[in-house]
Amino acid sequence: MAKVEIKGSAEDYDPRRDDTASKTVIGSEEILKYGDTNVFDVLKRAPGVTVIGNSIRMRGLGGNYTQILVNGERPPPGFSLDNLPPEQIDKIEVIRAGSAEHSMQAIAGTINIVLKKVVAKAQRDIRINTSYSRNQRNLFLNGTIADRSGNLSWFANPLFGRFLLDSEGDGFDRFIDPAGEVTKLREFTRTSTGNNTFVGFAPRLNWKLPDDGQLNASAQIGANRNEFNNTTAYAYRIGSFNRTDYADFRTRNENRARNAQGEVNWITKLAGGRLDARLSASGRSGKQSLRALSVTADGAATYRNDSDTDEHNITWSTTGKYTRTLFEGHALATGWEYNRQRNDDDVLRIQGRLGSELAAIPERFEPVVTRYAGYAQDEWNVTKDWSMYFGVRWEAIRTDSESTGLASTRSKSHVLSPVAQTLYKFPDKSGRQLRAALTRSYKAPGLQQLTGRRFYAEENSLFTPDGGGNPDLQPELANGIDLTYEHFWAPGAVFSVGTSQRRIRDYIRTLLRQEADGRWMWRPINSGNATVRTLDVELKFPLKAVMKDAPGIDLRAGVNRNWSKVDSVPGPDNRLDEQIPLTATLGIDYKGGAHSAGASLAYRGGGPLRVSVEQYRRQFLRRDLEAYWLYKFTPRYQLRVTANNILGEDSHEYQRYVTAAGTEENQSRRPESARISANLELKF
Numbered sequence: 001m002a003k004v005e006i007k008g009s010a011e012d013y014d015p016r017r018d019d020t021a022s023k024t025v026i027g028s029e030e031i032l033k034y035g036d037t038n039v040f041d042v043l044k045r046a047p048g049v050t051v052i053g054n055s056i057r058m059r060g061l062g063g064n065y066t067q068i069l070v071n072g073e074r075p076p077p078g079f080s081l082d083n084l085p086p087e088q089i090d091k092i093e094v095i096r097a098g099s100a101e102h103s104m105q106a107i108a109g110t111i112n113i114v115l116k117k118v119v120a121k122a123q124r125d126i127r128i129n130t131s132y133s134r135n136q137r138n139l140f141l142n143g144t145i146a147d148r149s150g151n152l153s154w155f156a157n158p159l160f161g162r163f164l165l166d167s168e169g170d171g172f173d174r175f176i177d178p179a180g181e182v183t184k185l186r187e188f189t190r191t192s193t194g195n196n197t198f199v200g201f202a203p204r205l206n207w208k209l210p211d212d213g214q215l216n217a218s219a220q221i222g223a224n225r226n227e228f229n230n231t232t233a234y235a236y237r238i239g240s241f242n243r244t245d246y247a248d249f250r251t252r253n254e255n256r257a258r259n260a261q262g263e264v265n266w267i268t269k270l271a272g273g274r275l276d277a278r279l280s281a282s283g284r285s286g287k288q289s290l291r292a293l294s295v296t297a298d299g300a301a302t303y304r305n306d307s308d309t310d311e312h313n314i315t316w317s318t319t320g321k322y323t324r325t326l327f328e329g330h331a332l333a334t335g336w337e338y339n340r341q342r343n344d345d346d347v348l349r350i351q352g353r354l355g356s357e358l359a360a361i362p363e364r365f366e367p368v369v370t371r372y373a374g375y376a377q378d379e380w381n382v383t384k385d386w387s388m389y390f391g392v393r394w395e396a397i398r399t400d401s402e403s404t405g406l407a408s409t410r411s412k413s414h415v416l417s418p419v420a421q422t423l424y425k426f427p428d429k430s431g432r433q434l435r436a437a438l439t440r441s442y443k444a445p446g447l448q449q450l451t452g453r454r455f456y457a458e459e460n461s462l463f464t465p466d467g468g469g470n471p472d473l474q475p476e477l478a479n480g481i482d483l484t485y486e487h488f489w490a491p492g493a494v495f496s497v498g499t500s501q502r503r504i505r506d507y508i509r510t511l512l513r514q515e516a517d518g519r520w521m522w523r524p525i526n527s528g529n530a531t532v533r534t535l536d537v538e539l540k541f542p543l544k545a546v547m548k549d550a551p552g553i554d555l556r557a558g559v560n561r562n563w564s565k566v567d568s569v570p571g572p573d574n575r576l577d578e579q580i581p582l583t584a585t586l587g588i589d590y591k592g593g594a595h596s597a598g599a600s601l602a603y604r605g606g607g608p609l610r611v612s613v614e615q616y617r618r619q620f621l622r623r624d625l626e627a628y629w630l631y632k633f634t635p636r637y638q639l640r641v642t643a644n645n646i647l648g649e650d651s652h653e654y655q656r657y658v659t660a661a662g663t664e665e666n667q668s669r670r671p672e673s674a675r676i677s678a679n680l681e682l683k684f
Contacts, residue, residue, distance in 0.1 A: 024093070025093055061108040069103075308348045371396070
């Protein structure tokens with residue numbers, strides 16, 4: 001019998017171009033290009049994604065509108081993306097419209113971080129990264145040991161990190177009466193020092209079974225310790241702000257935490273289809289101590305506000321997906337998800353003025369969150385140029401909370417989310433195609449928003465209030481539509497323009513008020529409807545696409561314009577809280593021989609923002625310029641040098657509270673500087 005050999009390349013398949021569900025995939029080569037040590041810096045360059053500190057946003061929206069997943073699941077409590085080395089990541093999926101396979105808690109979209117499982121070849125390497133700026137100094141060590149023997153492959157990744165912080169800032173509070181006269185003014189300076197040390201180890205095993213089956217086992221263990229000291233000193237220039245007039249705040253935070261996570265993943269053929277099932281469990285324990293002192297302006301009284309917290313968390317979950325082709329051109333899938341998270345927090349608070357009897361207040365909090373879901377979906381290739389995707393997902397969340405001195409509470413909600421997407425490719429392999437999606441997504445209230453627990457602010461004020469929950473909160477529901485035109489006009493080149501709308505019901509916003517004890521406090525409430533609209537444009541291509549003999553240069557650019565309106569808040573500027581109205585990116589990369597280099601400029605727009613009838617904020621524009629240079633000494637040794645925030649942009653905040661009695665303002669500034677990083681990679 002003649003032997004027939006069929007060869008293909010994974011590069012022939014592009015998920016962004018070929019998948020019916022709209023998503024952008026960032027591969028491992030792109031992830032490692034800049035020598036980043038965390039996911040946040042990687043995502044700064046992703047189209048349609050904005051990163052502010054440790055907040056990842058799509059459509060410019062903060063406040064958990066963007067869903068973050070790791071291997072398709074919500075990471076357990078205590079899991080920090082700060083401590084996830086990019087070397088562990090296989091790819092990052094930026095999913096703009098929802099899919100039934102993942103949770104529909106993604107009104108803005110989903111970022112799914114997929115970790116490496118299979119080892120293709122033996123690997124021994126170590127990476128040493130250090131960075132320096134005026135207010136931060138970091139050291140990060142990360143190694144990889146990987147190999148395979150027959151059907152068994154394994155991967156181990158130890159890591160160590162040490163971060164030092166030394167920053168300062170300044171600002172002012174002032175009160176303006178209805179006549180426009182400043183009747184109260186105080187200026188302040190703030191200093192922050194601290195350190196964070198963490199260690200971790202992440203082993204993985206992959207065992208290939210008969211009939212394309214797999215058995216995967218992975219674990220992550222880690223520990224971290226951090227200490228931070230903060231000091232705020234006020235200088236009163238005009239008038240008095242309140243009866244206490246604390247002029248000096250000093251706090252010291254110490255945290256110790258340990259965490260462990262394990263997962264078993266089984267992939268096998270079953271009844272003519274394919275089953276992908278996963279069982280995972282995680283645990284976390286930690287101790288936190290807060291020591292806070294505040295002194296009145298005249299130095300006559302010192303107030304102590306200390307707390308010691310022991311926290312324990314246990315989470316376990318199971319997920320599964322079964323796929324089978326029943327009809328020609330159809331790929332059917334069903335699946336489930338179950339997750340249970342239990343927290344046990346014991347808190348001892350010591351409060352009172354020094355020189356008088358201090359109050360010792362013991363508290364215990366025991367919230368339990370249970371999530372369960374089921375889904376079904378069908379991908380249908382109607383013709384060779386037209387495909388459709390239909391899915392439906394049912395999700396439910398139950399939160400049970402018990403607290404010292406508070407009545408037990410229970411909150412339950414469930415959402416049925418249908419989703420439909422379609423992809424049409426223009427004939428004759430022109431590279432032009434159209435996408436459309438109809439989705440129903442939602443955002444569930446967080447644990448802190450649902451429990452009756454009160455979270456105390458060390459420095460309670462109109463702008464730094466205490467926090468509390470509302471067990472009667474309902475999820476925000478959003479009906480959405482997405483339309484996208486894409487043109488893959490040359491190998492590695494794409495132009496796309498897309499628009500979308502989300503109509504949100506039961507929008508959750510915070511209600512700020514002053515309690516009977518004089519302390520300011522916020523609570524979340526459902527507050528009517530809101531609308532979000534976006535316009536996204538992206539262009540990227542290799543220079544060879546327009547100049548045949550051009551060097552190995554890649555160019556990329558993107559613009560994202562975002563609008564929103566909250567019906568229950570008077571305009572103008574009544575956008576959803578913290579939405580960024582405009583972002584733009586421009587980048588260039590060069591690769592040739594032993595040298596590679598590149599630069600990226602990200603622009604983030606600003607402007608006024610009205611949060612409620614009385615509350616206003618201002619978002620400040622920011623320009624982040626970064627660049628990298630990579631030199632390969634040999635195939636085994638290479639050095640990356642990266643510069644971030646080259647323009648040295650500072651961080652600013654502004655808040656305003658307006659009533660009939662007058663206007664109170666708060667403005668602050670935190671100086672920043674360029675950060676230089678060096679990443680040395682050694683392979684053995």
